[in-house]
């Protein structure tokens with residue numbers, strides 16, 4: 001068997017169809033585990049060493065074990081599936097929902113059984129209209145086939161806010177509020193949705209569960225880079241690469257293999273400059289670091305993270321100051337505004353990066369930029385602040401000469417030829433107004 | 441005849457343990473019924489259906505990028521300008537739309553036909569540039585494709 005788990009059989013069959021999914025053994029694990037004690041499911045996930053695919057790599061079985069028993073907190077328990085996928089560079093959950101929606105539904109129902117829950121909410125980002133429709137149809141089919149067994153599954157659309165992918169922002173949004181992050185504790189396991197015990201997992205995490213139960217945790221744990229990085233990931237390959245897209249592969253494959261063997265290399269004969277290994281919030285790697293295996297421990301040793309497994313390839317045409325500016329603009333736009341270091345710090349980062357790019361900065365302002373990042377890191381209510389500071393600080397440290405050249409030359413050394421030159425950021429369009437009244 | 445908004449919203453609210461959870465779906469429906477944006481009447485209708493004040497509804501709506509508190513054109517053209525698309529020519533695509541539609545990002549054409557926006561990553565990064573037209577994604581769009589897309593939208 002090729003090591004394809006989450007997307008298994010999706011190339012040969014149209015697994016959006018319930019009958020097709022059933023033909024490859026779909027929903028048999030759900031039916032089997034419903035007669036088992038929840039602890040047996042959790043044991044299997046712990047044996048598999050399944051870790052969260054949403055970015056934080058938290059052990060999924062342990063997360064379920066944090067949910068207190070109903071005797072302790074006599075309230076409904078909730079499962080929230082995080083389908084908000086908004087980190088720049090990630091588009092794997094979209095593929096899962098579009099191609100194997102029933103695997104996600106089966107996983108959700110198994111997770112519900114594992115924490116003794118009757119209520120599943122799937123929070124899908126508002127921009128994923130096609131995935132929403134596919135999933136809605138699949139839910140109707142599964143419900144119609146009597147597979148829910150009393151569990152309610154509500155498909156809830158977001159409305160455009162990156163912070164709603166952060167688990168506490170998601171809960172606020174699902175409760176009908178502005179999606180601002182919550183301070184913790186309490187953690188969602190004890191007090192989540194409607195202040196009740198809540199399990200929150202990423203789409204890919206949940207969609208992996210049925211296959212783990214089918215293979216057995218011990219078999220699953222042999223795939224990938226055990227002991228920590230077991231199993232496969234859907235690597236989202238994008239940027240300056242010939243064949244971007246999702247590739248499901250065992251963890252431990254190197255960045256070089258992903259870019260050159262699967263992605264067909266860099267287009268237009270350009271040279272590789274840098275790679276972001278996990279999504280736009282992750283510290284960057286230089287071209288000489290691409291033999292690193294894509295697994296947790298090896299990337300940690302290089303001070304970065306696998307994150308949501310989004311591999312963004314950057315070729316030698318890109319100005320690193322412009323890249324940093326555009327990343328900072330994104331996080332400034334998406335900051336929920338609740339805590340000062342993130343709300344003000346991301347603005348300050350943008351202002352400094354604009355000055356550096358324009359050639360108006362001094363060398364001491366490069367240090368000031370690092371200092372601002374340092375004053376954000378670890379000092380915010382939620383990790384969005386870190387998500388802005390970590391990558392930008394890594395660009396300054398690793399491409400210091402390029403940043404210095406902006407200061408020394410009084411402008412961008414790319415002289416208008418950078419691939420990111422003049423890239424417009426949505427934050428700037430709030431200053432424009434509609435030119436005309438729209439006729440009724 | 442479409443169902444009254446309040447009926448539709450209350451039916452949705454029943455899916456949730458607490459009806460306030462239906463604010464986002466309710467705002468979406470109200471926006472669809474009011475030509476793609478949320479005028480004060482729309483916020484009042486949503487508030488009334490869910491027992492909330494219009495100010496609360498506006499406060500929620502203003503947090504989210506997909507709710508519009510000012511009029512928009514009949515078609516919404518949104519170009520992703522985040523880094524993955526940016527590395528592959530998103531700026532050229534955006535400028536091609538600016539030229540074809542003769543508006544700046546954030547603006548609506550004088551005839552009310554189009555609103556052009558730049559948007560943050562919409563989750564199709566491996567197929568740059570991604571352009572959403574009324575929330576349907578077009579993948580691998582290049583600047584050269586833009587005149588044809590605009591012609592198609594004008595004709596269709």
Ligand SMILES: Cc1cc2nc3c(=O)[nH]c(=O)nc-3n(C[C@H](O)[C@H](O)[C@H](O)COP(=O)(O)O)c2cc1C
Nearest residue numbers: 052053054082084085086165166167201202205383
């Ligand atoms: C700013 C921010 C955005 C996030 N966005 C997402 C997201 O879009 N999807 C997701 O699954 N997790 C996202 N996360 C991680 C979630 O907070 C949470 O850890 C995750 O959904 C847990 O699921 P897992 O254990 O299965 O990974 C985000 C975190 C932060 C700080």
Ligand code: SF4
Nearest residue numbers: 336338339342380382
């Ligand atoms: S870190 Fe940013 S997004 Fe998170 S709570 Fe603070 S202001 Fe909000």
Ligand code: FES
Nearest residue numbers: 520525561564565
């Ligand atoms: S960066 Fe354009 S879709 Fe993600």
